[in-house]
Amino acid sequence: MSQQNDPEFDPRDFTPYLLAVASEQSSLAFSEVYKSRYGMTRPEWRVLFHLGRYGPMTATEIGRRGRIHKIKISRAVRALEEKRFLTRRAIERDRRSETLDLRPPGRAAYADLAREAAAFEQRLETRIGQRDARALKRVLRKLAQLE
Incomplete structure (x- = not known):
């Protein structure tokens, strides 16, 4: 029997959906x-977040941590470099790799956006309640295999 005809299946209650x-x-x-303040795309924000939160790292490390495709990271790095938010430094032992690090304007943007993210998070928690917000994060971490 197809899911279309299954009265028990409702795509609106399907967890992945x-x-x-x-x-x-x-x-x-x-x-x-982040778009209105810094003209950033989602991948740019995610790269900025990783560098701001964890410090200097390679694009490969960002991709692993954030599960971001390398092409999106490459474009985001180029755009953040044009905004003068980050620098690239060749790794001596492997010239094909670069360490990415935030410059002062990138650190300032990260600090600003981290404050905004905390306020955004607080509004979400207020909307659904502290208990549900904690439970939601716990379940999402399990689903994302981050625990």
């Missing part, structure tokens, strides 16, 4: 902040 919709809505809402 719900996760995708919730992710897209929350991500789009926060993207207004």
Whole structure:
């Protein structure tokens, strides 16, 4: 029997669908902040976040941590470099790799956006309640295999 004809199956209650919709809505809402202030794309924000939070690292490390495709990282790095938010430094032992690091304007943008992210997070928590917010994060970490 196909899912179309299955009265028990409702795609609106299908977990991957719900996760995708919730992710897209929350991500789009926060993207207004980094787009309007810094003209950033989502991949640029994610690269900036990793460098701001964890310090200098390679694009490969960012891709592994953030599960971001290398082409998106490459474009984001180029754009952040044009904005003078980051620097690249060749790794002596492997000239094909570079260490990426934030410059002062990038660190300032990260600090600003980290404050905005905390406020955004607080608004989400207020909306769904502290208990549900904690439970949601716990479940999402399990699904993402981050615990």
